[in-house]
Amino acid sequence: MKKFLIFLLILVLVLGGAALYGWNYYNDVGERPLTTDEEIIEITVEPNDNFSRLITRLGEEGLVRNVLLTRIYFRMNPMETALKPGTFEVNAKGTLHEIITELNEGEDIYEVTVVIPEGLSIDQMGEVFEEKGLFTKEEFIEATRSYIVPSWLENIEERRHVLEGFLAPATYKLKIGQTPGYVVDVMYKAFVNRMYGVIEELGENLPTSEWNEIVTIASMIEREAANTAEMPRVSSVIYNRLTKGQKLQIDATVVYALGLTSKDKVTLDDLKVESPFNTYHVSSLPIGPISNPGAAAIRAALKPENTEYFYYVLDPSIGEHFFTDDYNVFLQKKNEFAGE
Template sequence: MLKKLLIACLLLSLIIAGGLVWSYQQVKSSLDLPVQTPENVLITVKSGTSFRGLLNHLAEEKIIRPSTWTRWIPRLEPELVRLKTGTYQITPVMTLRDVLALIASGREHQFAITLIEGDRFIDWQTQLTQAPYLKHASKTMSEAEIAKAIGASGIEKLEGYLLPETYHYTAGTSDIELMRRAYQAMMSLLDEAWQTRDQNIPLKSPYEALIMASIIEKETAVDDERGVVSSVFMNRLNKGMRLQTDPTVIYGLGESYDGNIRKRDLRTPTPYNTYTIFGLPPTPIAMPSKASVLAAVKPAESSYYYFVADGKGGHKFSKTLTEHNRAVRDYLRTLSK
């Protein structure tokens, strides 16, 4: 009788053990099932979200199939249920285990925004307003208030002060934080560039170098030309000539610019009309790239005083007005073909 009881207990133990092993394998299998999404998706884990709430959300979004086995994951894999708030990207190659490990790690999805060189501050504001998952803290702030918030106290206009670059951020980051990073990056670049400048350039301060860099940026997008364009403006400044550069006129026209520069625009005095003023305009006219900043402080050596578009994406540089006028006529003939 005792022997039969022992055998029965042994069989029961084997059945229970087998059931536990089978259950364990089912939980493991549920973790290793691939997600159901055919494309990358973003999910946001909010503060206070429970593990059960996360699973329900994933099932509602059709990222995973509902399973009764997933409720046992906290007992078997407790490290996977330590949820961290944030926004995460789920890809089609992931499994549920991968998703939970990602959320437990806190490695949030990095969004990217590329702020373009040559754009104005107002253009950047528009771009930042349209950026996804970015907190728009500056929406009701004036330019001077934004400047103060990013650490640029005493500055009224931010034109030129932010470095064009690709910036990464996580969901909920403030646009002020991105602009602060861009400002600090430009100040670091400008300080280093000014310290290593050509001592013969006719610029009196880092800010004047920033103004010059913005003009170079608007005049050419050809890297090999930046230093030469810079040399033209330096030569004209050294000789007491007006810069006579169209982009400054356009900037001065502001909202009234309709895509065309007329003779009256060149004759109408504004603080930015370098056809009527001597020297530099009062502020930068765009956000200059690193290449333009470096060209402003280290221009090429040349005897050029003029340049005009060559109709092929670059410019024709001239030493005399006679040569320049000939280059202008050649350019106009190119346009008429």
């Protein structure tokens, strides 16, 4: 009997020790689920991944100590998972909670946020992408040239960049390694969606055959207006001049015709440049857009303010334009603002 009791005691101690070891191992796996010699590892979440699929894949890659116990631990200690596709750096020694938090809230290490402001030319856009390290300016420009252009675009041989005006300014989240061709496609489709959105918002019926004219006007408004509020007024000057048969004589078109992005002062010699973009040279609209306008400029091109203005000049003291229908008043204000 005594021997049996000793055996029973030893059995209880062994089973208790095994249970304690198992419990500690279970908690340890839950707290430190990954197995690797690295301090920091990259974990890629695929589209439509959930926690179970992710743990299975990491287990197949030999990165999870025990897939079954990790799943059980997660079920017994549920936490919110809002996994988003991407590649994330996580602490390989971190707890399951810390790892999931990083996957929920962390930044994709291969994602780059690119801000393309309204009014940039394709050349300037290329410079932004190059600065972000995605691809070179030349690669971006070449991608715009090789893009299959819409059938409604005419006189494409005479344009500097066939897609000028038709790439949407916006904030883009892009992946390192994505091709410039892919990015151009995304930007063009964003433009199309924006164009349809503005047309629908204003209740307009604008066939694509008229898009080039509207976007060309919008591109000049974008470069000329000092702020969004005065865009419809700048638009009215353009339409008033077109209606009267006057040359638009917009300095921004001269700058574009010269192949520049900006110029402190347009000279009389600059005005003489023979280019289908120079509105001191041509008697109507330039052959195509001179920048890539935003929604506000497109809206202003479709809905100009109803005015009698034919002239405007920037008042540098307030950073806004003075508008008038009188040429002599225009000259007077121009001299005044220039300090003459």
